[in-house]
Amino acid sequence: MNKNQKTFLFVLAIIVMVSLFLSIIYTVFTTQVASNKLKVVTSFYPITYLTQQIGGDYIEITQLMPNNGEVHSWEPSISHIMAAEDANIIFYNGADADHWMEENVLPVLSSTNNKNRVIVETTSNLTLITNIGQEHREDQHKHELYDPHTWISPYMAKQQAEKIYNTLIIVDSQHENYYTQKWNKLQQQLEQLDGAYLNGLSNTNKNTIFVSHEAYGYLTNRYGFTQHGAIGLSADQQPSVTSISQLINELKEYQTHILYFDPVYSDKYIQTIKYDLQTKTGQNVTILKLYLMVGPIDDLDYIEQMQTNLINLQTGLEAL
Incomplete structure (x- = not known):
């Protein structure tokens, strides 16, 4: 082996060693950065979305319920509870939506030693729609005290998001400016949407929609229309022959020929x-x-x- 070859191999070895060293440093650094993020657990998608929009790069989110599931009847497993044990913050909807959080997850966490964990019910102290006139199954009556579908309304979602923002700037005050910028952007989006709903549904030929699932109470209350549904608040119910027949008669009475359904669920009875x-x-x-x-x-x-949703509501209500 000549001198040039030895020099080449020596330089190559140095390059390999430096590359390996830098790779190790990068791995350690990125792991440390990741570990410095706030560990946040959310109950289901809308809470996850609002949290991510505000928390951005400084939080690490674990969502318990899979996307597009039935929030009322879903149940957490042991692995879900274990995931929540390490959280710095837990955000959930409340209002009897993700009741499994209060019944199955939080009681277990209360027995652990993490006294610094912050738990936030994002609908706490908000004005909720009381569930009056619904038939309650004995095993579910305590889950149906309120209409839980707050997140469907941009007006209610903004108030929930504000609770998330206020929590983040308290728990992680060093990144308050970052969270504030993100919150201001989300707040503007939701306020613009609320305004679009108010303006877009202020003048319509019709004032009633017919739905597969009466989940839109927070929209009807704020934007001035009513809903008639084949089933009530829980999407896992099945409509009776009587309720379907009644809905058909109401559609004829109101001379309405538009039906609404959520594509997550079967459209069989619609x-x-x-x-x-x-x-x-x-x-x-x-x-x-x-x-x-x-x-x-x-x-x-x-x-x-x-x-x-706004575009489709304008169509069904014949917005002018």
Whole structure:
């Protein structure tokens, strides 16, 4: 081996060693950065979305319930509870939506030694719609005291997001400026959406929508229309023959030929209603989507689903 070859191999070895050293340093550094992030656990998608929009680069989120599931009837496993044990902050909806958080997760966590963990019910002290006139199954009555679907309304979602923001700047005050910038952007988006709903639904020919699932009370209350549904607040219920027949009669009475359903769930009985109504009236019936926003779907995120809901509501209510 000549001198040039030895020199080349020596330089190559140095380069390899330096590269390896830098790789190790980078791995340690990135691991340390990741570990310095706030560990946040969220109950389900809309809370995750709002939290991520504010927390951004300084939080690490674990969402317990999978996207596009049935929030009322989902149950956490031991692994979900273990994931929540290491959290610095836990955000959940409340209002009887993710009742499993209060019944199955939080009681276990109360027995652990993490006294610095912060737990936030994002609908606490907000004005909620009381669930009056609904039939309650004995094993679920305490889950149905309120309409839990607050996150569907941009007006209510803004108030929930503000609670998330206020928590983050207290727990992680060194990044307050960052969180504030992110919050201001999200706040503006939600306020603009609220304004769009108020303006876009202020003048309509109709004032009633017909839905598969009566989950839109916070929209009807704020934006001035009513809803009639095949089922009540829990999407895992099945409509009776009587309720379907009653809904068809109401559709005929209101001379409405638009039905709404959320694509996360089966449209089987909505298709049945459509067929029966078309048969009895001879009119074409249109089915439009009205998202519950429990996960990304149709390539739409949370805000985009809100925007699409407004467009479809304007169609069904015949906005002027």
